[in-house]
Amino acid sequence: MSNSNTTSRRDFLKLTSLTGGGLLLGFSWFSAEAETPVIIHNLPLGATKGFNSYLSISTDGIVTIFSPNPELGQNIMTSFPMIVAEELDADWTKVKVVQAPLDTKSFDRQLTGGSGAVPHSWKRLRTAGATARNMLIQAAAKQWEVAAEECTANNGFVIHAKSGRQLGFGELADQAATMPVPKEVKLKDRKDFKLIGTGVKNVANKDIVTGKGLFGMDVYRKGMLFAMIQRPDAFGTKIKSVDSAAAKAMPGIVDVVVFKNNVAVVGKSTWEVSKARKLLKIEYEKDGATESTADHTNIFTTLLDGGTPVVRRKNGDVEAAFKTAAKIIKSEYHGPFLSHAPMEPMNFFADVRPDGVELIGPTQTPGSARTATSKLLGIPEDKITLEITRLGGGFGRRLKFDYVVEAAELSGIIKAPVKLIWSREDDMMGGSYRPAVQYRFEAALDSSGNLVGYKCRGAGINAGNPVREDNFPSGAVEHLLIDTVEHKSPITTGAWRAPITNFLAFAEQAFLDEVANAAGKDPVQFRLDLLDKARKSPVGAIKYNIDRMENVIKMAAEKSGWGKKAGISQGFSVYFSHSSYVAQVCEVMMQAGKPVVKKIYAVSDCGQVINLSGARQQVMGGIVDGFGHAMYGKVTFKNGAAEQKNFNTYRLIRMKEIPQIETYFVDNGIDPTGLGEPALPPTGGAVANAIFKATGKRLKNQPFIDEEVFTTTP
Amino acid sequence: MPVYTLKINGKQFKADVVADTPLLWVLRDHLGLVGTKFGCGIAQCGACTVHLNGVAVKSCVLPVSSIKAAAITTIEGLSEKGDHPLQLAWDEIDVPQCGYCQAGQIMTAAALLKRKPHPGEEEIDSAMHGNICRCGAYHRIREAVKLASTKI
Numbered sequence: 001m002s003n004s005n006t007t008s009r010r011d012f013l014k015l016t017s018l019t020g021g022g023l024l025l026g027f028s029w030f031s032a033e034a035e036t037p038v039i040i041h042n043l044p045l046g047a048t049k050g051f052n053s054y055l056s057i058s059t060d061g062i063v064t065i066f067s068p069n070p071e072l073g074q075n076i077m078t079s080f081p082m083i084v085a086e087e088l089d090a091d092w093t094k095v096k097v098v099q100a101p102l103d104t105k106s107f108d109r110q111l112t113g114g115s116g117a118v119p120h121s122w123k124r125l126r127t128a129g130a131t132a133r134n135m136l137i138q139a140a141a142k143q144w145e146v147a148a149e150e151c152t153a154n155n156g157f158v159i160h161a162k163s164g165r166q167l168g169f170g171e172l173a174d175q176a177a178t179m180p181v182p183k184e185v186k187l188k189d190r191k192d193f194k195l196i197g198t199g200v201k202n203v204a205n206k207d208i209v210t211g212k213g214l215f216g217m218d219v220y221r222k223g224m225l226f227a228m229i230q231r232p233d234a235f236g237t238k239i240k241s242v243d244s245a246a247a248k249a250m251p252g253i254v255d256v257v258v259f260k261n262n263v264a265v266v267g268k269s270t271w272e273v274s275k276a277r278k279l280l281k282i283e284y285e286k287d288g289a290t291e292s293t294a295d296h297t298n299i300f301t302t303l304l305d306g307g308t309p310v311v312r313r314k315n316g317d318v319e320a321a322f323k324t325a326a327k328i329i330k331s332e333y334h335g336p337f338l339s340h341a342p343m344e345p346m347n348f349f350a351d352v353r354p355d356g357v358e359l360i361g362p363t364q365t366p367g368s369a370r371t372a373t374s375k376l377l378g379i380p381e382d383k384i385t386l387e388i389t390r391l392g393g394g395f396g397r398r399l400k401f402d403y404v405v406e407a408a409e410l411s412g413i414i415k416a417p418v419k420l421i422w423s424r425e426d427d428m429m430g431g432s433y434r435p436a437v438q439y440r441f442e443a444a445l446d447s448s449g450n451l452v453g454y455k456c457r458g459a460g461i462n463a464g465n466p467v468r469e470d471n472f473p474s475g476a477v478e479h480l481l482i483d484t485v486e487h488k489s490p491i492t493t494g495a496w497r498a499p500i501t502n503f504l505a506f507a508e509q510a511f512l513d514e515v516a517n518a519a520g521k522d523p524v525q526f527r528l529d530l531l532d533k534a535r536k537s538p539v540g541a542i543k544y545n546i547d548r549m550e551n552v553i554k555m556a557a558e559k560s561g562w563g564k565k566a567g568i569s570q571g572f573s574v575y576f577s578h579s580s581y582v583a584q585v586c587e588v589m590m591q592a593g594k595p596v597v598k599k600i601y602a603v604s605d606c607g608q609v610i611n612l613s614g615a616r617q618q619v620m621g622g623i624v625d626g627f628g629h630a631m632y633g634k635v636t637f638k639n640g641a642a643e644q645k646n647f648n649t650y651r652l653i654r655m656k657e658i659p660q661i662e663t664y665f666v667d668n669g670i671d672p673t674g675l676g677e678p679a680l681p682p683t684g685g686a687v688a689n690a691i692f693k694a695t696g697k698r699l700k701n702q703p704f705i706d707e708e709v710f711t712t713t714p
Numbered sequence: 715m716p717v718y719t720l721k722i723n724g725k726q727f728k729a730d731v732v733a734d735t736p737l738l739w740v741l742r743d744h745l746g747l748v749g750t751k752f753g754c755g756i757a758q759c760g761a762c763t764v765h766l767n768g769v770a771v772k773s774c775v776l777p778v779s780s781i782k783a784a785a786i787t788t789i790e791g792l793s794e795k796g797d798h799p800l801q802l803a804w805d806e807i808d809v810p811q812c813g814y815c816q817a818g819q820i821m822t823a824a825a826l827l828k829r830k831p832h833p834g835e836e837e838i839d840s841a842m843h844g845n846i847c848r849c850g851a852y853h854r855i856r857e858a859v860k861l862a863s864t865k866i
Contacts, residue, residue, distance in 0.1 A: 071812075072812055073810075073811035073812030073813070073849045074811075075811070199808070201805060201808045202808055202810055202811075202813075204810065204813060205804065205805040205808065205809075205810055206796060206805065208804075208810045208813035208816050208817075209789075209796060209800075209801040209804045209805060209810070209816060209817075209820060210749070210789065210790070210796040210801065211747075211748070211749015211750070211788065211789035211790045211817045212749070213748040213749075214813065215751075215814060217748075217751070217752060218748040220743075220746070220748070226743070251715070251732060252732075269731070269735075269739060269743045269744070270739050270742070270743050270752075271731070271732070271734075271735045271736065271739040271743070272732065274755075275732075275734075341848060342812070342814075342848055343751070343753050343759065343761060343812065343814040343815045343846065343847075343848045344751070344753075344812075344814045345752065345753070390812070390813065391812060392751070392812050392813070392814030392815075393812040393814060393848050393849060394812075395848070421752075423755060424753065424754045424755060424756075613808045614808075617808070617811055617849075617851065617854070620850065620851075620853055620854075621811055621849045621850035621851060622850075623850070624850025624852060624853075625848075625849075625850050628850065646754055646755075646756055646758060647754050647756070647758035647759050647846065648756060648758050652846050652848065653850070653852075654842075654843050654845075654846065654852075655838075655839045655842045655843065655845075655847075655852040655855065655856060656836075656839035656840065656843060658850075658852045658853065661853065
């Protein structure tokens with residue numbers, strides 16, 4: 001198997017014509033309205049809507065599969081082709097994966113986000129593979145003059161067991177292309193899966209470990225200029241005046257261009273540009289609120305006490321339930337702004353020419369990036385090509401395409417091909433953040449310790465809806481009120497891996513632990529009792545599946561030896577997000593008077609696992625991500641400017657800080673649900689609950705490292 | 715601008731750049747060796763790690779004028795066929811997620827194994843402390859270093 005990361009439109013056409021001698025099957029990889037595959041003979045890309053996502057088999061037996069979705073480490077370039085190859089019964093060593101460019105005529109949902117790609121495409125990909133297999137079998141049966149039913153496919157061959165004959169896919173490809181396309185094909189029974197569910201290595205490994213130029217940052221074109229942009233340091237300010245004389249006089253500098261709130265320095269190398277930008281003299285003036293973190297603290301209190309909330313869910317008579325409660329528990333949880341901080345800083349190549357626009361680089365949303373560029377430049381979308389490189393991480397940052405549009409606008413102004421590069425400081429100070437949030441919870445217990453009333457008010461700064469009102473424990477509480485309040489700020493925010501739930505899950509799961517503790521109940525049994533109540537006498541509609549949640553809870557308790565270990569403090573958490581269920585148990589031990597997180601068990605129900613190796617990566621990476629940010633992550637503001645500007649002050653988790661992780665997957669045969677995000681949300685809660693068990697101290701604010709448990713010397 | 719002669723991966727290269735240009739940008743912008751990555755520019759993330767006379771250094775803060783006759787090795791020159799025990803172990807353990815930091819991780823690990831062919835877990839953690847993996851692939855990075863150390 002091999003991998004070629006990007007292909008220009010010209011290369012793409014060359015490649016398809018190369019395979020003209022074999023079977024080139026167009027299938028509806030994405031398009032919902034197209035159901036039946038058709039054979040395509042050297043049709044140009046994008047000629048037939050719904051039928052031109054390609055699977056080709058060349059006469060030498062190489063199976064080429066175009067992967068449309070941006071790859072940012074979620075391993076889609078490996079898992080998508082595995083699904084096709086499974087139903088095709090291909091020889092995986094002869095599968096070649098090629099990143100497709102943006103092509104909205106051929107693909108729909110050509111984006112990366114929301115853990116949605118595999119669930120969306122599962123059946124389509126299987127049908128594509130099964131259709132090609134059917135046609136290869138038909139071709140062999142015809143050649144052997146036997147019934148197709150007597151033939152089977154295995155590992156790149158069609159086999160007629162009765163006569164002991166076999167033919168390779170490559171040998172059959174030409175003839176297969178002349179066979180009728182079956183209207184319906186039988187998909188494999190999952191017990192016959194050979195690839196799906198096994199661990200298959202990332203197809204890009206070889207290129208990555210040898211330093212091939214796969215990323216947007218690695219794009220270099222002849223005659224290309226380099227640019228960096230000085231944006232305002234502080235949100236809520238705008239340019240008053242610019243003196244660029246000194247910068248312009250520096251060696252290698254071609255131009256300094258002011259547009260919108262940007263001062264772009266354009267030159268012949270990255271270093272010369274980054275040196276010259278330091279000599280810019282820019283005065284800024286106020287253009288809105290220049291907020292500090294201290295202001296946000298006050299804003300949260302004001303909002304939670306006296307804001308006008310939007311009611312998201314209401315069941316029963318909450319006020320009455322609290323009036324008659326035997327016990328009331330109240331608590332507040334605070335989550336700070338976070339930077340996405342993907343390792344590859346923002347960058348994009350743009351070449352705006354009279355005959356059209358060429359865009360190349362890393363983006364999670366190529367379609368929206370092109371539409372925005374088209375609107376800005378007044379150039380129709382069909383004159384704009386967008387080539388997707390590998391992304392050096394995304395975490396939601398590259399759902400925003402501000403840097404794509406900037407590059408295009410700049411190229412249009414200077415009339416030259418340009419690669420726009422953001423420094424780490426640019427990304428941390430002027431990009432996009434996980435919104436800061438604060439939650440106020442109240443719980444009412446009856447005299448038997450049953451949870452009879454529940455209130456959650458979520459306050460967010462540019463957070464949209466900061467709650468998931470139909471998630472657990474909704475459905476299990478008779479009297480419940482969930483509402484939200486929002487503050488609009490000049491600070492730009494955006495989706496951050498597992499949007500909202502990345503912090504909300506911690507807050508909810510830690511609060512439920514507080515409630516269980518106050519009720520004198522075991523945290524696992526407390527959750528199981530609530531689920532039982534939701535099953536037997538449900539209160540309103542819910543989005544989660546009770547059986548699947550119950551199952552991961554029980555399995556995590558069993559795998560971790562819940563409550564049975566001496567000298568170890570365990571904390572429990574479970575969360576439903578992106579249609580998947582993950583339960584985690586964290587184990588903490590005290591060392592030198594401080595809690596140390598030793599181990600995290602994770603049980604995930606994401607339905608059918610596609611690639612066991614990739615799935616483990618997503619779970620382990622998600623836990624490290626969730627743990628690292630809960631422990632160390634924060635961006636604070638002073639007069640509108642971020643105070644953390646690079647990795648010396650914005651702390652990311654490092655190797656020596658990771659706990660052991662044990663991962664388990666539920667094998668239930670359900671169609672796949674998301675996995676890129678769901679393992680992250682439960683981690684903070686499991687950790688905080690284990691630390692409470694160990695120390696008696698409840699962590700309510702992130703990052704944990706700033707909390708008393710860690711800051712005071714025992 | 716002065717012309718610097720650099721010994722990189724066993725070959726001689728000439729670069730016509732200003733004296734304070736960090737080696738990282740000489741490699742990337744001027745010599746077409748893009749395997750060495752830009753991550754932070756202040757020697758905090760390790761994505762730009764190369765070897766200078768066999769020792770791991772952060773090339774984003776290493777001025778080209780300071781290098782003189784020292785031998786530089788980048789990820790492209792770690793092995794001729796991409797078969798350094800670490801490169802093979804990285805595939806065997808299936809380490810990469812997004813992959814952006816991995817060249818730097820491998821170069822740091824290669825310098826460690828050169829100095830200490832059979833490091834313990836704490837030595838690995840300590841040597842790798844300067845390399846951030848935002849995808850959180852640390853468990854597998856550590857496992858791959860251990861595997862490679864058994865093949866040296």
